[in-house]
Amino acid sequence: MAERLLLHIGYHKTATSWMQQRLFVPEHGYFQIARHAEVWRHVVAPHGLLFDPAGMQEVIRDGMAEVPEGKVPVISSEILSGHPFFGGMASDDYARRLKAIAPDARILISVRSQTRILTSVYMQYLLRGGTMSPQLFFAGDPELGFHGFRPEHFEYHRLIGLYQELFGEENVHVVTQESLAADMDGATRRLAGFAGNREFDGVLPTRRAVYAPSYPEYAVPILRRINKFQKSVLTPAPTIRIGTTPMGFYRIVGYILRRPPFSWLMKDLHPVSRYVEQTFEGRFDASNRKLAEIAGHYLDLTDYGIALHRVPPRIESPEAAQLASAR
DSSP: OOOOOEEEOOOTTSSHHHIIIIISSGGGTEEEEEOHHHHIIIIISSOTTTOOTHHHHHHHHHHHTTOOTTOEEEEEOGGGGOOGGGTTTTHHHHHHHHHHHOTTOEEEEEEOOHHHHHHHHHHHHHHTTOOOOHHHHTTOOOBTTBOOOOGGGGOHHHHHHHHHHHHOGGGEEEEEHHHHHHOHHHHHHHHHHHHTOSSOOSOOGGGOSOOOOOOOGGGHHHHHHHGGGSBOSSOSSOSSOSOBTTSHHHHHHHHHHHSTTHHHHSTTOOHHHHHHHHHSTTTTHHHHHHHHHHHGGGOOOGGGTOOOSSOOOOOOOTTHHHHHHOO
């Protein structure tokens, strides 16, 4: 009989790709039974008037039948936390849909210090073809009836609290990206214990490397202007097309700017991080205090401005610098 389903909902830019590609693999005692395409088709994409839990339930049922003995079935898809470019709208609806689909699932939610995740989200926005400056992107909804960035999406206690209400506090586990960077073994062992994974014996050496780091912040002024002349998800019909973001000219320029001499001369330039820190200073303090109250007994929230006493020790690992700085 298969173990209980582990549902990992994100957030975006919290080492989700690393978990999907490196952690949630059979060698670690996990077995993924569905990918983004199935999650999109059966959970996220259906109109509220058309949603039927039966479609995803069938996917889960078929996937469970393929899970090897002793492996923990996993569905990991950050699109379940809502899209950060558009304010994370409908994240609460997805939570209720998941409750209807898999009421006995265990829920994993990954978070990251807001000052770091907002920068990373903006860099991802560029990678998908965005052209707005950080100032314009973080300004929020562009016009009545159109959704844009909203800081409340990153008030983590709201969505975590909802999942606790729906699934029970004991069935919701929160992991920070910072804990994965500082103490990968400790964070993943706590997760394995929560998931009922009896085969996990630490992250294999070949699975520890950071996954898909992004281009440096100093490249932003050039990359966002290149996007005006490349086809992409966010710019599907440019007036002049010289490629397709994130490939083509965008990738060539990003590759060049990531290497010397630019990496030597401009490594200390962090215009997006600086703007985020100035604009959102103190904005998430109240939310993080509430996060500490509802889920902080096993979390080190030092990077969130919250000092706790009952937290695991910070043990620097060789992968810490890479994972902590991954965009």
